[in-house]
Ligand SMILES: [Fe+2]
């Protein structure tokens with residue numbers, strides 16, 4: 001056997017396994033008790049040492065195995081290391097199959113009781129040798145802080161998604177559908193994962209500013225007075241203000257919320273931006289928003305068919321909406337590209 005561990009015994013083995021270790025050749029000219037020294041050296045190792053066979057099965061353990069991992073040797077010997085040690089997604093796909101490596105964010109343990117460890121490994125002819133170390137106090141502090149932040153962000157994301165989708169039942173279904181339209185349009189456009197994430201946020205929260213619009217205005221079925229309408233027109237700014245307090249949200253998501261009522265011809269609100277001045281994500285959100293509003297039942301109208309809504313988007317291309325985006329939406333997301341053919345034949 002070769003590799004970094006072939007010369008060393010492993011101190012945590014039971015008596016039987018110790019006895020079955022292969023004899024190591026004595027080295028000429030070295031002290032006769034060198035193996036005893038090696039054993040002592042290993043017994044004092046602060047890391048957990050392991051050796052895997054070619055199939056990744058744990059065949060030997062050493063060093064401070066139990067102290068570092070919290071797992072007894074008999075629980076793990078004869079089983080694959082990957083049952084106990086997890087690598088973060090960034091280490092995949094190669095992971096432990098790489099010739100050698102260091103992973104600062106591996107975790108070991110089972111169920112919810114896993115802890116973070118530093119994993120170092122090297123493959124040799126006979127298998128893979130490696131070690132696991134607990135992080136030092138500073139690394140542990142940094143890790144715990146980032147874990148806390150990550151958990152807070154997940155909780156906040158769930159809370160905000162709830163807020164965006166529970167204004168009322170109608171709003172909840174509307175938001176779910178239009179987020180799906182917006183993301184599919186963003187994918188058809190070729191947005192990066194990062195932009196798609198910002199788009200998802202922006203679409204989910206596009207009307208969150210309506211929490212500041214008095215309920216009697218929101219549920220009014222008749223026409224709004226000029227004053228009431230003026231209040232409703234504030235909702236994009238209010239939404240952006242609310243989101244401005246959430247540092248982790250990308251700016252692009254806030255911009256999408258702020259500008260989701262801008263029109264391509266500059267006649268929208270709140271800023272009266274036109275064409276390319278309007279952030280791309282806001283242009284996408286607007287198309288998804290209007291298409292879903294048209295194809296849904298509302299208190300003042302019945303749902304339009306998708307084709308009728310598609311024709312409306314085409315008619316308003318270059319006025320309310322960006323024509324290229326409408327075309328992409330109808331052709332690639334809604335499968336309504338034929339509407340352009342019908343229109344061409346009537347020209
Ligand atoms: Fe809105």
Ligand SMILES: [Fe+2]
Pocket residue numbers: 174206207289
């Ligand atoms: Fe909406």
